[in-house]
Amino acid sequence: MLDGKPFIHLFKTPGGHYLYDVNRNTILTITKEVYSLLEEIMESKVWKEKKRTSLIINNCTLKKLIEEGFLLSSHISEMIHPVNDTLEYYINQKIRLLTLQITQQCNLRCNYCIYSGNYVNRSHTNLSMNFATAKKGIDFLLEHSRERNFIGIGFYGGEPLLEFELVKQCIEYAEEKSEGRKIIFTMTSNGTLINKEIIRFLASHDVGLLISLDGPKNVHDKNRKYAFSHCGTFDKIMENLKIISTYFPKYAKKISFSIVMDPTVDFQCVNDFFLDYETFQTFGPLANATDFMDRSLREDHTLELGYNEQLNNAYNYEMFKTYLSKIGRLQEKFVSPITSLSFSKFNIIKKSLQIQTKVLEKCHHGGPCIPGIDRLFMNIDGAFYPCERVSEVSQVMRIGDVEKGFDIEKIRNILNIGKITEEKCKNCWAVRFCYLCAGFADNIDNFSSDLKGAKCDAVRRMVDRNFKEYCALREFGYEFFEQYEKLVDIV
Amino acid sequence: MNIKEKTVVFPYSAQFAPILRHREFLNDYEVINVVSPRGWQLSGNDACIVDGSESMGIIVSDDFEEALNLGDTVLFIEWPEIYDIYDLVKNKIRQAITSGKNIVCAFEIDHVFKKEIIRMCDEKGISFKYFGSGRTFYDSNNINIERETVYELNTPVVFVLGVSENTNKFELQLALRESFIKKGYKICQIGTRSYCDLLGFHSFPEFMYNCSIHESKKIVLFNHYVKKLEIVEKPDIIIIGIPGAIMPFNKKFTNKFGILAYEISSAVTPDIAILSVLFAEYSQEFFKRLFDTIKYKFGYEIDCFNIANTIFEQRDSDQENTMVFTTLSSQYITRAKKRFKLPGGIALFNVLNPGEAQNLHEYIVDKLANNECSEII
Numbered sequence: 001m002l003d004g005k006p007f008i009h010l011f012k013t014p015g016g017h018y019l020y021d022v023n024r025n026t027i028l029t030i031t032k033e034v035y036s037l038l039e040e041i042m043e044s045k046v047w048k049e050k051k052r053t054s055l056i057i058n059n060c061t062l063k064k065l066i067e068e069g070f071l072l073s074s075h076i077s078e079m080i081h082p083v084n085d086t087l088e089y090y091i092n093q094k095i096r097l098l099t100l101q102i103t104q105q106c107n108l109r110c111n112y113c114i115y116s117g118n119y120v121n122r123s124h125t126n127l128s129m130n131f132a133t134a135k136k137g138i139d140f141l142l143e144h145s146r147e148r149n150f151i152g153i154g155f156y157g158g159e160p161l162l163e164f165e166l167v168k169q170c171i172e173y174a175e176e177k178s179e180g181r182k183i184i185f186t187m188t189s190n191g192t193l194i195n196k197e198i199i200r201f202l203a204s205h206d207v208g209l210l211i212s213l214d215g216p217k218n219v220h221d222k223n224r225k226y227a228f229s230h231c232g233t234f235d236k237i238m239e240n241l242k243i244i245s246t247y248f249p250k251y252a253k254k255i256s257f258s259i260v261m262d263p264t265v266d267f268q269c270v271n272d273f274f275l276d277y278e279t280f281q282t283f284g285p286l287a288n289a290t291d292f293m294d295r296s297l298r299e300d301h302t303l304e305l306g307y308n309e310q311l312n313n314a315y316n317y318e319m320f321k322t323y324l325s326k327i328g329r330l331q332e333k334f335v336s337p338i339t340s341l342s343f344s345k346f347n348i349i350k351k352s353l354q355i356q357t358k359v360l361e362k363c364h365h366g367g368p369c370i371p372g373i374d375r376l377f378m379n380i381d382g383a384f385y386p387c388e389r390v391s392e393v394s395q396v397m398r399i400g401d402v403e404k405g406f407d408i409e410k411i412r413n414i415l416n417i418g419k420i421t422e423e424k425c426k427n428c429w430a431v432r433f434c435y436l437c438a439g440f441a442d443n444i445d446n447f448s449s450d451l452k453g454a455k456c457d458a459v460r461r462m463v464d465r466n467f468k469e470y471c472a473l474r475e476f477g478y479e480f481f482e483q484y485e486k487l488v489d490i491v
Numbered sequence: 492m493n494i495k496e497k498t499v500v501f502p503y504s505a506q507f508a509p510i511l512r513h514r515e516f517l518n519d520y521e522v523i524n525v526v527s528p529r530g531w532q533l534s535g536n537d538a539c540i541v542d543g544s545e546s547m548g549i550i551v552s553d554d555f556e557e558a559l560n561l562g563d564t565v566l567f568i569e570w571p572e573i574y575d576i577y578d579l580v581k582n583k584i585r586q587a588i589t590s591g592k593n594i595v596c597a598f599e600i601d602h603v604f605k606k607e608i609i610r611m612c613d614e615k616g617i618s619f620k621y622f623g624s625g626r627t628f629y630d631s632n633n634i635n636i637e638r639e640t641v642y643e644l645n646t647p648v649v650f651v652l653g654v655s656e657n658t659n660k661f662e663l664q665l666a667l668r669e670s671f672i673k674k675g676y677k678i679c680q681i682g683t684r685s686y687c688d689l690l691g692f693h694s695f696p697e698f699m700y701n702c703s704i705h706e707s708k709k710i711v712l713f714n715h716y717v718k719k720l721e722i723v724e725k726p727d728i729i730i731i732g733i734p735g736a737i738m739p740f741n742k743k744f745t746n747k748f749g750i751l752a753y754e755i756s757s758a759v760t761p762d763i764a765i766l767s768v769l770f771a772e773y774s775q776e777f778f779k780r781l782f783d784t785i786k787y788k789f790g791y792e793i794d795c796f797n798i799a800n801t802i803f804e805q806r807d808s809d810q811e812n813t814m815v816f817t818t819l820s821s822q823y824i825t826r827a828k829k830r831f832k833l834p835g836g837i838a839l840f841n842v843l844n845p846g847e848a849q850n851l852h853e854y855i856v857d858k859l860a861n862n863e864c865s866e867i868i
Contacts (some may be wrong), residue, residue, distance in 0.1 A: 085827075086802065089819050142532045146540075147817060149573035179553075180502065180528025180576050351809060358774065 002041070002066060004073030007360075009429040010038055013468050015475040020467060022429050023072045025356045027467065034061045074359040076426040079418040081364040087415065090373050091144065091406050097152035098141040099388055101379040102166055103128035106158040108190050108233060110212075111223040111303065112260055112292045114389070115158075118301040119293070120444060121391040124227075128163050129380040131170075136402045137378045138174050142181070150182035156377075156388050161193040171205050186210065188258070190224070192233050194240040196247060203251035210287055213237060213257045215270035223262055238279070245282040256287040259338065263291065264304050267314040271336045289338045295440055295451075296391050315339065323469070327476040349470050350480040352432065364418050365425050365434040371414045372399050372406055386414060386438070394444050413447070414438040420449040424456060430463040495521035496593060499562040501583055503527045503551055504570045505541040505818070509662040512547060513669055516690040520566060520595070524558040525551050528576060542662075543800045543820040544843045555583055559590045568686075569598035569623075573813065584608060588615055597686035599623040622686035624697060639707065641714040641758060646679070646721050647859050648729045650761040654781075655736045655746060657816050658767035658799040663842050663851075664732045668692065670852035671728060679726035681717070683734040693720070695734055699751060706754060714758035728859075731759065737766070737785065740803070744814050756789040763855050765840075767797040770819060775832040782834065794858055795838040795851070798831070800824045 009020040017035035020027050030038070037059055065071050083090055104125040110116065115124050138153065145151045153174055155167050167187070174183050187202070191211040202209060214220040221232020245252050257280075259270070274280060292303055318339040324330035326343065352366075369375070371386035378384055379392055382402035390397045399414065400406040417438040418425050425431055436459060441452035474480075496519060500507055503525035514522050527533040534553035537546045552558055559565070565587040567580060581604060587594060588611045600608070600623055612619040649667065653660045664682055668690075671678050680692035687694040696716055699709055721729065733755055736746035766785065782793050800819045807815040821843035833839055838854055840847045 086817070086819055086823070089817055089823075094817060142530065146532055149571075149575075149811075178530035180574060180579060181530035182575065 002071060002073070005042060006038070006071035006073055007075055007429065008038070008042070008071065009464070009467075010035060010042065011464055011468055011471075013472045013475065016471060018467070018471055020429065021070050021072075022431065023074055023356065023359045024070055025353060025432055026070075027353060027471065028065070028070065031061065034059065037062065069357075072359055074361075076360045076363055076431065078362045079364055079416070079422040079425055080362050081368065081415045081418075083370060084412065084416060087370075087412060088408060090370055091408060091411060093144060093146045094148060094370075094373050095141055095145040095151065095376055096148060096373060097154060097375045098137060099154040099156050099375060099377045100134055100137055100170065101129060101157065101377070101388070102134075102155050102160040102170075103158040103163045104380055105162055106190070107162065107192060107227055108159065108224060109227045109230075110190075110225070112262070114293060114296075114391075118298060118303050119391065120296045120298055121393060124158065127380055128158075129166065131166060133380070133382045133402065134166065134170050135173055136382065138170065138177065140402055140405075141376070142174075142177055150184060152184045152186060155185070155187040157188075159190050159193065160187055161189055161198060164193075164198055168201060171207070175205070184208065188212070190233065191237040191240055192226075194243070196243060199244055199248050199251060203248055203254075206254070209255045210258050211237065211241075211255060212260070214259055214262065215265065216273040219262065219265045219270055219273075222265065223260070241279055241283070245279065249282060252282045253284050256284040258287050259289040261289055261291050261311075262304075263306065263308045263311055265311070267311045267318075271314070271318055271338055274337045286337045286341055289341055293389065296442060323473060326473060327478050345466060346470055346473065346480055349433070349466060360431075363431075364416065365428070365431045365436070367434045367436045368415055368417055368438065371411045371438070378402060390439055391442060391444065394442050396445065396447055397438065397442055417441055417447065417452070420447050421452050421456075424453060428456065428460070430460045433463045433466075434459050435462075493518060495519055496564040497521055497523045497562045498564045498566050498595075499524045499526060499555075499558040499592075500566045500568055501526045501555060501558075502531070502568070502570050502574075502576065502580065503533065503538065503541070504531070504568075504574075506570060507568050508538065508542040508544065508547075509659075509665050510568075510690065511538055511549065512544065512662070513665040513690075516665065516668065518691050520564065520689070522549070522566075523562055525549060526555050526558045527551055527553055528574075528579060529553040531574075542843070543818045543823075545821065545845055555586070559587060559592060562592065564593040564595060566595045566689075567598060569684075573815075585611070588612060588617065591615055591617060593618045593620075595620045595622065595689070597622040597689060599685075622689055622694070624685045624700070636708060636711050636715075639711045641711060642718045644718060644721055644729065644759065646726055646729050647762040648717075648731060648759055649763040649765065649855060650755075650759075651683075651730070651732045651765050651767070652737050652752060652785075653733070653735075653767040653799075654738070654769060655740050655744075655803070655814065657801045657814075658769055659797060659801075659842055660732055660767055663765060663767060663797055664730065665690070666842050666848035667730055667852065667855075670848055671730075674852070676727040677725070678728055678730060679720050679724045680730045681720075681732065683732035695732070699754070706750070710754050710758045713755060717759055731755065731761070738788070740814070744808065753789065756791070761791055763794045763858055764791055765795055765797055765851075766793045767799055767842075769799055769801055769803050769816070770824060770827070771802065773831060775834055778831075778837070779834040782837070793837065795840060795854060796833065797840045797842050797851075798824055798828050800841070800843055 007022040011018055012035065017030050017032055018027055019030055019038060104127045106124055114121050117123050141151060160167055171185055185205060185207040187207055188210045191213065214224060217232065217234040220234040224233050225231060226233060244255065274286060292305060294305060318336035321330055322335050322339045322343055325332050325335045372384060375387050376384060377388045383398055384400045385392065385397055386399060399410045420441060436452055436455055438447060440455050441447040443451060498520040500522055504527065511522060511525065525538055533540055533551040536551055538549045538551055539545055539547050567584060570576060584594060594608060594612060608619055651660055651663045660683055668678060668680055681695060682692055683695055685694050698704055698712055717729065733752045735751050736749055737752040738749040739745040778796065785793050800821050801816040802819065804815040804817055821841060824841045825844050828839055828841055831839055840851050842848055842851065
């Protein structure tokens with residue numbers, strides 16, 4: 001017997017009907033008939049009509065699903081993160097990555113930069129971290145990452161190459177202190193200050209370099225300009241990439257690119273640039289493609305946001321080509337490197353759809369990392385934040401500093417951000433696949449349930465679309481099995 | 492009285508912690524210093540920091556050179572697989588030999604380096620003892636089993652099993668050894684590691700890992716091995732640690748499918764079986780399912796569980812393609828285990844809690860005594 005309205009989400013593709021069982025965390029294929037019956041059940045009208053209820057419950061498929069423990073009506077009893085009780089063990093021994101804000105100065109003034117004045121955040125300054133503070137940060141990382149076999153140190157800015165000597169000191173210090181450990185170094189750079197000496201050092205210490213490059217010259221130079229001349233930076237970056245590919249071809253493979261998508265530009269133009277441009281054949285893959293950040297924006301911001309139909313259509317068309325290639329209907333060489341990045345979301349969905357044997361009780365919605373553990377951002381003054389995308393003027397997001405250490409209660413509040421929208425989250429079918437973290441609720445002095453709640457519909461739309469695309473790909477025969485890559489060929 | 496060699500241990504990690512806690516079993520070695528690589532950031536902390544246990548009264552150092560000056564011998568011990576420090580350890584061994592220290596290796600070293608150590612030690616006139624795997628060569632053609640009969644044992648047998656690695660199995664083995672010896676029992680013990688000889692008991696026999704011996708032969712051989720030990724040593728109790736895990740953890744982390752556990756369980760039937768599990772918020776049903784799985788897979792019942800102070804990290808393990816754990820404190824486990832309900836009154840222990848090793852001992856003795864109430868002759 002059904003004990004109440006099942007906690008499920010119904011969706012369909014042109015090729016099938018499905019239900020996502022929230023308690024069991026599983027997507028099931030169902031017939032059109034069962035889909036319609038469940039729709040009736042979900043609309044609640046049926047509970048008042050006993051005759052109709054019994055007709056529905058007597059459906060064989062539904063009976064079988066109920067017998068096998070599906071269609072339960074249980075909802076989350078309490079929104080609490082699974083590591084809440086053991087948080088102190090994570091913050092004492094499991095930090096994975098430390099990002100050092102080497103300097104707040106930059107030789108560029110990019111329109112969409114979070115320090116451009118368009119966001120509720122600090123602006124560019126000419127201040128830099130001193131080596132004493134950097135050393136303390138590195139010591140903090142080493143002391144609080146004992147249970148990690150390898151850890152990361154990232155260099156961030158502003159533009160970190162403005163303080164290249166400090167970067168060198170940090171790398172050499174970390175290597176000296178880390179006997180018996182493996183440290184992976186990374187750097188995010190605008191790519192304009194690169195020279196042979198810098199590349200020689202980065203290559204000899206195996207530093208992964210992420211260069212910001214938004215597309216062809218007209219697109220890149222629209223937003224990424226020098227601070228004083230206001231000239232575009234595309235030509236300089238291309239010149240530097242040529243130096244790298246000529247003199248350091250092996251290291252070139254460790255360099256990847258980050259794109260910020262301006263919603264007003266021609267997506268096809270950007271896409272073709274990365275698809276066809278010969279220069280990129282010698283470098284590493286695209287690392288990420290992001291939109292303008294749309295949280296913590298000032299009301300008087302000057303960024304052009306909003307829906308761009310042309311871009312949206314062009315993007316969706318490229319995404320469609322990506323799907324065609326995955327099901328073997330299009331050669332990979334025609335596939336956009338930008339939309340290929342987002343295909344990894346389906347492997348995450350596959351991994352996340354682990355069938356559960358017990359009902360939802362205490363849990364937390366997807367989205368939050370363990371603040372300071374998955375990544376720890378340290379600014380020039382030694383203040384700690386969960387990541388570099390968080391506003392540095394936010395009181396609620398500051399989780400301690402290198403002198404006093406972590407503020408565990410602040411970390412706990414960020415970890416359990418679902419508490420502020422608990423009643424909504426308890427009843428949300430997308431709870432396991434949510435991507436909202438505390439950054440979406442950051443109101444500088446407090447967390448705002450309104451700010452966070454305003455994103456909920458977008459989350460559900462995205463999860464619904466992802467489920468449909470996931471199922472549609474499976475209908476066309478695509479298998480999401482990563483372990484096939486390691487299959488031993490003994491046939 | 493046996494004069495023990497003043498011994499420095501390197502690299503100190505959670506692997507050595509049970510031995511340090513029960514260092515009285517190191518008959519020939521007095522541990523005076525435990526040293527870890529600088530980057531592990533253990534220096535200055537009590538040795539218990541590596542496994543979340545109670546204070547051991549020994550402070551970890553990261554100054555290998557200084558430690559060399561204090562000792563006669565350096566014991567190089569295995570370390571967690573996640574650390575890639577083989578080259579570092581090799582250099583430390585060379586440094587120790589150059590300083591004239593006796594060398595004890597309790598981890599697997601490659602053949603070429605072993606020859607180098609032997610040559611260097613000979614030149615220096617110092618001793619080299621090796622307790623890693625590959626010490627004994629078995630020629631399967633020379634192993635002749637006339638009849639594949641397995642023999643009953645007349646001595647109570649205790650198994651120590653785990654659902655995976657990192658479940659405090661070695662601590663359980665040493666805690667049991669300590670409690671039974673203190674009460675005057677004569678023990679025959681086979682441990683899960685390759686260097687249990689250092690601690691005065693048998694290391695896990697290498698023929699069980701030999702690829703050229705058929706699996707069914709291994710079962711018979713193990714049975715005969717234990718039977719022979721029973722005849723020769725005439726113990727009051729036999730304690731056997733089962734290396735590895737009892738079954739696959741999941742489809743990604745298959746734990747060698749628990750094959751060793753199955754083979755040992757086919758060779759010997761325990762009177763008492765202790766199963767150690769990782770920490771999680773388990774329901775009563777979980778323990779019941781585990782109990783039933785062991786019963787039907789191996790043919791005997793679990794008598795009690797031990798809950799380890801380690802959590803399995805699914806997400807990190809998926810990303811790193813190796814099992815990743817987080818260590819909690821033993822006090823946390825002591826508090827948390829009060830929440831667990833076990834079926835049929837089966838006991839649950841936390842061996843890292845100082846008092847519970849004794850409780851476990853008494854529980855086993857009571858159980859064995861009840862089993863002997865009526866006996867088929």
